[in-house]
Amino acid sequence: MTNAIEISGLRKVYAAQGNAPAKEALKGVDLAIPAGSIFGLLGPNGAGKSTMINILAGLVNKTAGKVEIWGFDQDVNPRQSRAAIGIMPQELNMDPFFTPRASLEVQAGLYGVAKADRWTDELLELVGLTDQANAYARNLSGGMRRRLLLAKALVHRPHILVLDEPTAGVDITLREMLWNNVRKLNEAGMTIILTTHYLEEAEEMCDEIAIINHGELVVRQGTRDLLARTDGKTLVLDTGGRVDVPSLPEGARADWRADGRLAITYPPSTIRADALLDALRAGGVPIVDVATEQPDLEDVFVEMTRDR
Numbered sequence: 322m323t324n325a326i327e328i329s330g331l332r333k334v335y336a337a338q339g340n341a342p343a344k345e346a347l348k349g350v351d352l353a354i355p356a357g358s359i360f361g362l363l364g365p366n367g368a369g370k371s372t373m374i375n376i377l378a379g380l381v382n383k384t385a386g387k388v389e390i391w392g393f394d395q396d397v398n399p400r401q402s403r404a405a406i407g408i409m410p411q412e413l414n415m416d417p418f419f420t421p422r423a424s425l426e427v428q429a430g431l432y433g434v435a436k437a438d439r440w441t442d443e444l445l446e447l448v449g450l451t452d453q454a455n456a457y458a459r460n461l462s463g464g465m466r467r468r469l470l471l472a473k474a475l476v477h478r479p480h481i482l483v484l485d486e487p488t489a490g491v492d493i494t495l496r497e498m499l500w501n502n503v504r505k506l507n508e509a510g511m512t513i514i515l516t517t518h519y520l521e522e523a524e525e526m527c528d529e530i531a532i533i534n535h536g537e538l539v540v541r542q543g544t545r546d547l548l549a550r551t552d553g554k555t556l557v558l559d560t561g562g563r564v565d566v567p568s569l570p571e572g573a574r575a576d577w578r579a580d581g582r583l584a585i586t587y588p589p590s591t592i593r594a595d596a597l598l599d600a601l602r603a604g605g606v607p608i609v610d611v612a613t614e615q616p617d618l619e620d621v622f623v624e625m626t627r628d629r
C-alpha cells in the first residue's frame with residue numbers, strides 16, 4: 322500500500338437552509354496521503370477540514386468525487402473502507418453511565434470485532450486508563466475522556482487513525498502522552514492524519530502537510546520543503562538600545578521587538594545578510610549581537626492562506 326488515502330475531485334455542497342445559501346465546503350480536492358506517514362491537515366476556520374474528515378469517516382455524504390481508504394473505494398466497499406480507519410473526534414460527549422471498559426467493548430461490538438480479537442485491556446493500558454477501567458464516564462476528567470476517545474478509535478485496529486484537533490484545550494502532560502501514543506502507533510505502522518490549530522505541533526509531528534483554504538487544496542508538501550518555501554528570514558540585532566534605523570534595501574523591513582531588539586525581515590533570494598548589516602553599520606546602528614531566525618510553519622501558513 323503506497324497511499325493510505327486517495328481522494329480525487331472531492332466536492333461537498335451543503336444545501337441551502339432557511340436564509341443560509343448553499344455552501345460549497347470542498348471544491349474538488351485531490352489529495353493522496355502516503356501510508357505510514359504522520360500527515361497534517363491544516364487550514365483556517367471554515368476551510369473544510371471537518372467536512373473532509375467527516376466524509377472519510379462516512380458521517381457526511383460527499384456531493385461528488387472519489388475516496389479510497391486503504392485501497393477500498395468508499396462507495397464500492399463501504400464496510401472495508403470504514404474498517405480501515407479510526408476517528409478520534411473533537412467532541413467529548415459520551416454516555417455518562419458507561420465505564421471505559423464497557424465503552425470499548427460496545428465500540429468493538431459496533432465494529433464487529435470478535436470477542437477473541439478484542440484488545441480492551443491493552444488499549445486501556447496504552448491510554449493510561451487501567452485504574453479507571455471500571456469508573457463511570459461521568460467521573461472522568463476531560464483529559465481522561467479524551468484518552469478514552471483515542472482508545473475507542475483504535476478498537477478495530479485500523480490502518481489509519483484520524484485525530485481531529487486532539488490537543489485543543491488539553492494540558493501539557495496530556496498533550497505529551499497523546500503524542501507519545503501517536504508516535505508509538507505510527508512506529509508500529511499506523512498512518513496518522515491530524516488536524517490541529519497548533520502549528521508548532523504540526524511542524525514537530527508531521528512528515529507531510531496539506532493546507533486547505535476555502536475548500537481548495539493550497540499546498541501539499543513534505544514539512545521540511547514547505548518550510549523552505551517562504552522567502553523570508555529574520556536578523557535579530559541587539560543594538561544596545563533604540564536608535565534611528567537608516568533606510569534599508571527594498572524588501573527588507575525593520576521592527577522593534579518588545580525585548581528591545583531590532584528585527585529585520587528580508588527575502589534571502591534578493592537581499593544578502595551582509596548587505597543589510599553594511600547598510601545598518603553605515604547608518605550608524607551599533608551591532609552588539611546578531612541572531613538569525615528561520616521561518617516557521619506559522620509564517621508559511623499565513624502566507625499560503627492570505628486572501629489575495
Ligand SMILES: Nc1ncnc2c1ncn2[C@@H]1O[C@H](COP(=O)(O)OP(=O)(O)OP(=O)(O)O)[C@@H](O)[C@H]1O
Binds near residue numbers: 336345346364369373
Ligand atoms: N452541516 C452544515 N451545513 C451547512 N454548512 C456547513 C455545515 N457544516 C459546515 N458547513 C460550512 O462549510 C464550511 C467548511 O466547514 P468545516 O467545518 O468543514 O471547516 P473546518 O475547516 O473544519 O473549520 P474549523 O477549523 O472551524 O472546524 C464552512 O463555511 C461551514 O460553515
